[in-house]
Amino acid sequence: METVEFQSFVFMFTVYGGIVIGILYDIYRVLKGSGRRGRFITSIWDILFLAAALLVVLWALFSSNYGDVRAYVFIGFIVGFFLYDKILSKIAIALFLFIKRNVVFFFKTTNNILMLPFKFLFNLLWHPLSRLWQFIIHKRIRISKLKKLPGVIMRDSRKYYKLIIRKNRK
Structure with missing residues (x-):
């Protein structure tokens, strides 16, 4: 049988646990x-919170009562959480x-400072x-047009070949 002193210790410990859960x-x-x-x-965030x-x-x-679960333990957690809340x-x-x-400001500032030489180099070379x-x-566009020139010449020469031959025969 647990004494009232031990039960009050466990209750206060669980109130403290409820406060810690509220902080979490x-x-x-x-x-x-x-x-x-x-x-x-x-x-993922929910699972992490529940695990904590x-x-x-x-x-x-x-830590308080060797894992013995009683009604006042649940009440202690609830009271601690609501007191904290x-x-x-x-x-x-x-x-x-x-x-x-x-913390976010520190990391952004650090990132900006570390990236400054790279930004300078990028702007210098850009x-x-x-x-x-x-x-x-x-x-490249000019070269691609020049590459097409022999094909255009061949197509046009075939097209006008008969006309040129007829004029030469007359």
Whole structure:
């Protein structure tokens, strides 16, 4: 038989587990974002959140009462989640959004700095290479017209052969 002191310890531990699940849920919401995602990506995010929540539940159960499941354990998780949701959720979401924006800004800035020499080289080479390409295309069109010239001459000579022969006989 469990003592009231042990049961209250387990209850508080599961309340703590519910708070951790609430934090995970807010992180999940911030990372998932409000934009439209495909069904597959949404399913992956959902599975990751459920796996993390399951790990928290198992950790709380096995750390506090050796995995013994009682009604007050479920009540503790629910109370912890709702306390977190009503008291700290808005502050935590603002904090997570701030962190997400700063991390995205850091990586974009780092990417722009690292890509700067490549952009400079690209812009330096683009104008001459585009002119060269236009020159090649222009010459290619001329060459293709010149390649067709013998065929045109042969076709026209066949066409006017009889006319030329008749005029020469007269």
